[in-house]
Amino acid sequence: MGSKYHEKVSNIKAKLSLILADIVTANELALEAFKTLDFTKFKEAETILSKIGLKADEVDNEIIKAFALFGPEANELRFLVAFLKMTNELVGIGDNIKKYARRMNEHMQSQCDLEEFKSSIVLLHKSSLNALKFILECFGDLHACSYEDSYRKVLVEESINDDLFAVLEKELLSKVIEEKELSVDYVKVLGTLRKLERSCDRSVNIANLMMYAEQGGEIKLFK
Template identity: 55%
Template sequence: MLPRYETKLREIQGMIAEIIQKEVTANRMALEAYTAKSAEGFEAATDTLKMIENDGNTVDNEIVKTFALFGPEAQELRGLVAYLKMTNELVRIAEGTKKYARRIRELLQSDCDLEPFDNAIVQLHKSVVNALACIHTCVSDIANCDVEETYRKVMVEESKNDDLFAILEKDIMSMIISEHELSAEYVRMLGTLRKLERVCDRAVNVANLLMFEQKGGKLQSY
C-alpha cells in the first residue's frame, strides 16, 4: 500500500489530468466546429469547460490540505508548488479557449470572410491540441514521463503556432487595409486568433512546471 502522502499526490495528479483532458476535448471540438462552420459545435466546446475554474479551485484546496496534513519534504513541496501554479495556467487556458470559441462563432456568422485563412487557422488549432495532448499524456503517467522530451514536443508545437500566427497576422493586416468597411471585423478576428495563440504559450508554461517538479532548480530557470 502507498503511503498516505503519495496516495494524496497521485489523487491530485489525477484531478489535474482530468482538467487537461477536458481542455484537449474542448479544443478538438472547437477545431471540428471550425472545420464544419458549426455554431453549435463551438457552444458545445465552451460547455465542456464550464466548470474548469471550480475544478481548479478544488485541486488548489486539496493541495493546501496536503500541505497542512503532511508537512511534505523539500522535493515533495516542490511538486505541490508546481501543481498549485499549474492550476492557474489551466484555468487561463480554459478561459482563453472559451473566449476564442465564442468570438470565432460570431465571426463565422458575420460578413467577415474567413475562408482565405482556413488552412492556417486549422493548423493553428492542431498545434494547440497537440501541445495539450502531449501534456495530458505526461501528467496521466507522471512516473514514466520523460519531462524533458515532453517539454521539447510542446516547444515544437508552440514554435509552429507562433509561425502560423505571424503569417495570419500579416495576411489579416492586409485585409484590414484593403477591406475598409470590414476592417473592424478583421481586427476582431486578429484578436480572436491571438486567444488561441496564447493557449499554446500557456501550454509551454505547464510544461515548464512539469520540468520544475521533476528536475528542481528555480522556477524562472524554465
C-alpha cells in the same frame, strides 16, 4: 512519506488530468466546429469549460491541505508547488478556449470571409492542441514520462504556433487595409486567434513546471 500522502497526491494528479482532458476535448470540438461549420460544437466546447475555475479551486484546496497535513520534503514540495501553479495556467487556457469558441462562432456568422485563412487557422489550432496533448500524455503516467522530451515537443509546437500566428497577423492586417468597412471585424478575428497563440504559451509554462517539479532549479514562465 506515508500512504495517505501518496493517496492525496494521486488524487490531485487525477483531478488535474481530468481538467486537462476537458480542455483537450473542448479544444477538439472548437476545431471541428470551425472545420465543418457545425456551430453547435462551439457551444459544446463552452459548456465543457464552464466550470473549469471551480474545478481548479477544488484542486488548489486539496494541494493546500497536503501542505498543511503532511509537511512534504523538498522533492515532494516541488511537485505540490508546480501543481498549485499549474491550475492557474489551466484556467487561463480554458478561458482562452472558451472565448475562442464564442468569438469564432460569431465571426463565422458575420460578413468576414475567413475561407482564405482557413488552412492556416486550422494549423494554428492544431499546434495549440498538440501541445496540450503532449502534456496530457505525460500526465497519464508521470513516473514513466520523459519530462525533457515532453518539454521539447511542446516547445516545437509553440514555435510552429508563433510562426503561423505571425503569418496570419500579416495577412489579416492586409485584409484590414483592403476591406475598410470590415476592418474592425478582421481586427477582432486577429484578437480571437491570439487566444490560441496565448494558450500555446501557457502549455509551455505547464511543461516547464513539470520540469521544475522533477529537476528543481528556477520557475520560468511566460508573462
